[in-house]
Amino acid sequence: MDARGWDVLDVLFVSGDAYVDHPSFGVALLARLLEAEGYRVGIIAQPDHRDSASLQVMGRPRLFAAVSSGAMDSMVNHYTAAKKIRRDDAYTPGGKAGARPNRAVIAYTAAVKGAFKGLSVLIGGIEASLRRLAHYDYWDDAVRRSVLVDSKADLLLYGMAETALLEVARRAAAGEALREMTDIRGTAWMAGQVPDDCVSLSSFEAVSGDTAAFGEAFRLAERENNPYAAKPLAQLHGTRAVVVNPPALPLGEAELDRLYALPFQKRPHPSYRAPIPAYEQIRFSITSHRGCFGGCAFCAITHHQGKLIQSRSEGSILDEIDRLTKHPDFRGTITDVGGPTANMYGLACGNESAKIACRRSGCLYPKPCKHLVVKDSRAVRLLKEIRQRRQVKHMFVASGVRYDLLEQQPDYFESLLAHHVGGLLKVAPESTSEQVTRVMRKPGPQAFIDFLEQFRQRSRELGLRQAVVPYLIAGHPGCTVSDMVDVALFMQQHQLRVEQVQQFTPTPGTLATCMYYTGRDPLTGESVHVARTEREKKQQKALLLWQLPESRKLVAEALRACSRENDGRTLLGGDGQRGERGRPRR
Ligand code: SF4
Incomplete structure (x- = not known):
């Protein structure tokens, strides 16, 4: 700031990622865009959210602060699909884990509001974007409220935020409060009631206790994804409504x-x-x-x-x-x-x-x-x-x-x-x-x-x-386990080796996560099998890595679980019944 002769920032970004000045990092891209429009912009990367001083190093910004968890949802970043703590973080120097808090959008927003009383805060990035409505949270194993409600932020930007952010900055510079900006595409805001022109979704209270209502809300929201045709969505949380405006138009x-x-x-x-x-x-x-x-x-x-x-x-x-x-x-x-x-x-x-x-x-x-x-x-x-x-x-x-x-x-x-x-x-x-x-x-x-x-x-x-x-x-x-036996046989038949298996993680806001939570495909109404126990998840993973010696026991167990021991001969060789080479099954 000294080098540029700035005594104050216009916009302060707070990010859960390290600061890399590269267009693949959303915060850097948006900061450069605002800078090009003449705004004075600062970025604080991975601050200590418990220490106000770490947020105050560049002073109070003139217009607002913009908070993002970074390129990943902080819970996905912190935990494996088995809910174990990850030991690394690709977005932090040295790959070290632990540089950002859990639920970073909520934690950083509270920290900014604590450090700068009365400052407006907007939230954006993937964590805010995909948690903009009531959503299933795998780590709580429950439906959570919109992150706009939980964070008490003034405005939420979802999707790719360039156009919305420029509009917010322009209007904030002209003296408009963020809470009054209710008509910008690609944003979500809080209303005192459900506005007339919205598609009304079942309330947070209804979807958190009823999987059918959750699936239906997902289906209705999914229909409003076309920026050219979408209507605003509204979802009551208590007596107030989260309103999601139609998506931003694509950039030319x-x-x-x-x-x-x-x-x-x-x-x-x-x-x-x-x-x-x-x-x-x-x-x-x-x-x-x-x-x-x-x-x-x-x-x-x-x-x-x-x-x-x-x-x-x-x-x-x-x-x-x-x-x-x-x-x-x-x-x-x-x-x-x-x-x-x-x-x-x-x-x-x-x-x-x-x-x-x-x-x-x-x-x-x-x-x-x-x-x-x-x-x-x-x-x-x-x-x-x-x-x-x-x-x-x-x-x-x-x-x-x-x-x-x-x-x-x-x-x-x-x-x-x-x-x-x-x-x-x-x-x-x-x-x-x-x-x-x-x-x-x-x-x-x-x-x-x-x-x-x-x-x-x-x-x-x-x-x-x-x-x-x-x-x-x-x-x-x-x-199902039986489906995965078919996949393993397919891989073997086509001489393909799987090196890495991704264990399904129900990340916020996706169709598959809705199915995981409700046990139904919300778009077809069909019921779907969901592997919920760690045992079944491990069996499915082992089947994909059937050729590894350490997988044999679980593969044999999986084959028995779905009564397909006969396929063991093809996958495991021998009589197909042995969990570990040379040791008979008990
Ligand atoms: S090609 Fe066009 S009309 Fe067809 S699904 Fe895609 S966007 Fe819709």
Whole structure:
């Protein structure tokens, strides 16, 4: 502040992540955007929320404070799917855990309000975004109130917040109180009663005691995800209502390009001594677009970024690459060019009037929408232009790809295989059981088999030794132990080895979490199996890692649990009954 001649800030950001001046970190991106509009902005990263002095180092801001838990929900960041405390945190120097509090949005908001009496606070980021309505919280095993109520913040920004934040700052600078800003897209606010024009959801009190009411509220809210068609939502909490305005309109190409042209230093704050793992992973990667139209049940991205793809121009991406190649540490490798799903770059809904009226959560399930245009020409051109950069020796696509789109994207597929796989391609079928993929809203096993055949055949023809690493989820709603036996047999039959298994975590706000809590698919009304005991979750995980010696006992147990001992011969060899090699089952 001294160097800039600032005696006061306009906006103070408080974040649960370390400060990395890189556009992949939301707080840094928003701070640079406000700065470009002439606001004086400060960031306090990972303060001690119990110590007011740690929040007062840059003084009281003139307009408001903006609080975020960081790039992850703080409870997901702190606890494993088995609710054990994690020992690391990729968003903290040295990867050390414990630098942010549990329920960081609530804790930081209270701390800011304690440090600066009467200061307005807005909350945003993934934690605030996905907890904006009454939601199931896995760690409490209960429905919690909207985080806007629990934090007592003045305004909540959800989704990608650029447009809303600029509007809030402009109006705050003109003297309007945050609590009076009730008409901004992408925000949630508190009302004295349910406004007339809203879709009224069952109250917090009703949904916290009744799973059917919870599922119905989820279904109604899910219908209002289209920024062009959505109505505001309202949900009573006691006598007051949380009102969620329609989502922000997607950014256009020029607006997105402008963000990525802001003067990021692309490095962590110089005070840090230890590396920040999340930064190390993305420092030489490029975000080409936002959004995902996959609509997978377990994923928070569609809820946060929206299903409409917002792509940067080729020129903007190439400019960023040119700047990146001048970085003193750049050694010629771009580690990723992608977004939530790499091969969605440049894709769009091809029918403007259908898009404006659309109520689907995604564009691919149950069948790809006839209006979806999946032409790969833009993505192919982009990859080619990057390869032609003299300073770029290697360029990988590490973001996930939707393999069910690749059949219609032959040139992208070819380019990916020939140049950008780097030996191992990560793909995420998540399951290969038809019943389970249906609940997950993922493509079924046949699409994965077709992709595998193509991948292997073309890699052979190209003379490249490369393999697929499948990502799978254990314990997803709808998945029984018997389904997982089928998945294990599938992996074995197709000579696939799973290296890492993701145990399903019911993160706030997703469709799968709603199913986990209610035992029903809220969009179809069908009841779904939910693995709730640790024993069953462990059995499902062991089945995916059936080839490991330490899994054998649990695999044998799982086979008995679903009366499929006969499949033990295929999976475990021998008589298939032995829990551990050489030791008979008791
Ligand atoms: S109309 Fe079809 S392609 Fe367009 S947004 Fe809706 S689902 Fe997607």
